Amino acid sequence: xxxxxxxxxxxxxxxxxxxxxxxxxxxxxxxxxxxxxxxxxxxxxxxxxxxxxxxxxxxxxxxxxxxxxxxxxxxxxxxxxxxxxxxxxxxxxxxxxxxxxxxxxxxxxxxxxxxxxxxxxxxxxxxxxxxxxxxxxxxxxxxxxxxxxxxxxxxxxxxxxxxxxxxxxxxxxxxxxxxxxxxxxxxxxxxxxxxxxxxxxxxxxxxxxxxxxxxxxxxxxxxxxxxxxxxxxxxxxxxxxxxxxxxxxxxxxxxxxxxxxxxxxxxxxxxxxxxxxxxxxxxxxxxxxxxxxxxxxxxxxxxxxxxxxxxxxxxxxxxxxxxxxxxxxxxxxxxxxxxxxxxxxxxxxxxxxxxxxxxxxxxxxxxxxxxxxxxxxxxxxxxxxxxxxxxxxxxxxxxxxxxxxxxxxxxxxxxxxxxxxxxxxxxxxxxxxxxxxxxxxxxxxxxxxxxxxxxxxxxxxxxxxxxxxxxxxxxxxxxxxxxxxxxxxxxxxxxxx
Numbered sequence: 001x002x003x004x005x006x007x008x009x010x011x012x013x014x015x016x017x018x019x020x021x022x023x024x025x026x027x028x029x030x031x032x033x034x035x036x037x038x039x040x041x042x043x044x045x046x047x048x049x050x051x052x053x054x055x056x057x058x059x060x061x062x063x064x065x066x067x068x069x070x071x072x073x074x075x076x077x078x079x080x081x082x083x084x085x086x087x088x089x090x091x092x093x094x095x096x097x098x099x100x101x102x103x104x105x106x107x108x109x110x111x112x113x114x115x116x117x118x119x120x121x122x123x124x125x126x127x128x129x130x131x132x133x134x135x136x137x138x139x140x141x142x143x144x145x146x147x148x149x150x151x152x153x154x155x156x157x158x159x160x161x162x163x164x165x166x167x168x169x170x171x172x173x174x175x176x177x178x179x180x181x182x183x184x185x186x187x188x189x190x191x192x193x194x195x196x197x198x199x200x201x202x203x204x205x206x207x208x209x210x211x212x213x214x215x216x217x218x219x220x221x222x223x224x225x226x227x228x229x230x231x232x233x234x235x236x237x238x239x240x241x242x243x244x245x246x247x248x249x250x251x252x253x254x255x256x257x258x259x260x261x262x263x264x265x266x267x268x269x270x271x272x273x274x275x276x277x278x279x280x281x282x283x284x285x286x287x288x289x290x291x292x293x294x295x296x297x298x299x300x301x302x303x304x305x306x307x308x309x310x311x312x313x314x315x316x317x318x319x320x321x322x323x324x325x326x327x328x329x330x331x332x333x334x335x336x337x338x339x340x341x342x343x344x345x346x347x348x349x350x351x352x353x354x355x356x357x358x359x360x361x362x363x364x365x366x367x368x369x370x371x372x373x374x375x376x377x378x379x380x381x382x383x384x385x386x387x388x389x390x391x392x393x394x395x396x397x398x399x400x401x402x403x404x405x406x407x408x409x410x411x412x413x414x415x416x417x418x419x420x421x422x423x424x425x426x427x428x429x430x431x432x433x434x435x436x437x438x439x440x441x442x443x444x445x446x447x448x449x450x451x452x453x454x455x456x457x458x459x460x461x462x463x464x465x466x467x468x469x470x471x472x473x474x475x476x477x478x479x480x481x482x483x484x485x486x487x488x489x490x491x492x493x494x495x496x497x
Contacts, residue, residue: 020290022067022187024247025059026261027052028274028282029075031221031253036078041089042111045077045132049113052076052130053120055281060124063285067187070129072251073146073196074221076113077133082144082171090135093149093160096183103155114149122155127185129249131195131219133172134162143173148193148219150183159183159193164204167197167223168382178203182213188290189215196220199238200381200388202492206438209242214266216244221251221258225317227396227407227484228442231260232273236450237488239264240458241440245288252278257314263288267453269297275448277313299455301445301479308447308481309413321396321406324373329395331356331370331420339372341393346376346429348393348487353423355478365417368397370482371406378496389494393429394442394486409483413446418481425485426474433462433469436493441473446481455479 029052036044052071060066077089091111094100102110103118114132121128127150134147146169150159161181166172181204184190192208192215199205199218208216216239224230231250239246243266252259260275261284272284289295325343329352337352350372374393380386398406410416431437441458443451455477461470473487 020188021287022185022189022290023063023065023285023287024068024070024263025063025066026247026249026263026284027055027069027071028250028252028259028261028278029055029072030279030281031075031251031258041077041086045089045111045113048076049116051281053116055283056120056124056126056128059283059285060126066124066126067185068127068129068247070217070219070247070249071131072221072249073131073219075251076130086133086171087135087142090133090144092136093132093134093147094157096158096160099156101154101156117149118151118155118157120155121151121153125153127152129193129217129219134160144171145175146172146195148181148195148217150193153186161193161195163195163198165197165201168385178207180204180208180211182208191215191217193217196222199234200490201495202436202438202490205238206242206492209244210435214244216246218246218248220248221253222260223317224257224260224314225319226409227321227444228319228392228394228486228488230316230444230448231258231275232262232448233442233444233450233484235260235262236264236270236273236453237440237442240267240453241438243267250275252280252282254279254313255315257316265295267458268295269453270450273449276307276310297452297454299452299477301451301455301477303445303447303449303481305413305447307449311409311448312411312413316409318407319379321373321375321403323377323379324375324403326371326373326403326406328401329354329370329372341372341374343374343376346374346391346393348374348427348429350395351424351426352395353425355421355423356419357421366399366410366415367417367419368399368410369401370395370420371398371403373403373406378494387496389491389496391429391431391437391439391489391491392486393427394484394488395425395427395482396486397483416446418446420482421478421480422475422482422485423478424475425479426472427485427487428470428472429487429489430468430470431489433467434493437489437491439471439487439489442484442486442488444482444484445479446483451475451479451485
């Protein structure tokens with residue numbers, strides 16, 4: 001039985017008279033390992049495609065208007081690919097310029113589950129985005145890709161994007177040249193598309209931003225990592241840092257901490273988000289206004305303690321911060337802290353006003369300590385397979401007294417006391433004003449939501465020679481129950497992949 005829920009957070013007051021809006025549903029699909037273990041890859045793909053069809057039908061049943069549905073990465077077809085049975089679960093995918101509607105195609109190169117998804121888009125008259133495993137024999141050599149496919153309301157393939165930055169996908173090929181894929185819709189929006197680990201890199205996402213794309217679709221099976229790269233945290237920082245709109249749909253795989261959806265409207269607001277350790281299928285349905293720059297969302301830093309408690313169930317990866325330079329915050333009593341912290345030639349200025357509220361300190365409760373940290377250098381991901389260059393500085397919560405403890409989380413939320421209120425945080429860093437350098441505002445509260453953009457300021461100041469840029473990330477309102485507040489910087493030119 002399909003279990004679904006929806007969140008409708010947008011107020012009718014946000015939509016001006018005459019403004020065209022579009023309606024989107026983002027699906028968090030449960031990655032059921034039992035299904036993939038007990039069925040052949042092809043049977044699992046067929047089964048999941050039917051479920052996708054049921055979900056779209058249920059959404060359409062509940063909502064009069066539906067313009068776009070986005071499914072996550074890797075929940076239609078599973079690894080391994082490079083086996084006879086795995087190849088049966090893959091499909092050929094036509095190029096967008098071929099103008100093919102797989103629902104009507106007699107070509108046996110297109111798998112039945114692929115045809116069904118085309119028919120789903122046509123039946124429910126919606127744009128449909130899915131991620132699948134593609135095979136291609138161009139040039140006489142069979143290759144396999146992690147591919148996003150976009151169907152229009154007629155079921156026609158109007159976009160095909162092959163993932164460029166693979167994450168521990170040994171049986172999958174990268175395209176020879178990173179693909180910059182966009183598609184247009186009949187509701188007047190042009191979307192760029194990229195997948196999961198791509199978000200950490202310059203190409204294709206940042207290159208699409210430079211081409212003027214303002215709306216993005218992001219299917220993912222994200223493996224969250226504290227303290228800087230949990231699911232909604234990384235999604236919001238990318239949208240806010242680039243001032244673009246991002247529709248993110250995640251796969252639910254709780255044993256890896258995976259899950260989460262989000263609708264992020266640039267540097268203005270996060271319209272909706274959800275991340276909990278779910279073992280069912282879930283969707284967010286939202287009406288996206290055509291114009292977002294005149295929205296005036298209220299600031300709230302209140303967290304959901306129920307959600308924070310549910311996060312106890314998550315298995316979370318932790319970045320090793322021992323290569324960071326650091327200084328522990330002295331939080332005894334009300335205090336203003338002004339500190340410059342450097343590593344190599346990269347420095348950040350911290351201005352922090354804290355208040356220690358003794359009334360919130362409960363007997364025998366655990367409390368976090370906080371460290372200022374900074375990193376200028378390479379770090380590794382994925383069992384040391386990938387190395388990326390960071391220029392990052394921030395404040396992180398630590399359940400113990402050493403840098404080795406930082407980024408970790410107390411295992412029982414009910415046993416935590418939060419005596420520290422940050423009345424004001426401002427972090428500034430000076431970066432090379434180069435296309436190869438990007439910075440993002442990064443934050444995380446105890447319930448694993450980032451701080452709303454309405455509650456923060458993200459400011460860029462370029463010097464007279466335009467050789468450097470000063471980035472400042474600051475709070476507008478007091479914040480408590482804080483896990484992370486940082487500038488997450490990337491130096492793409494120094495990557496060592």
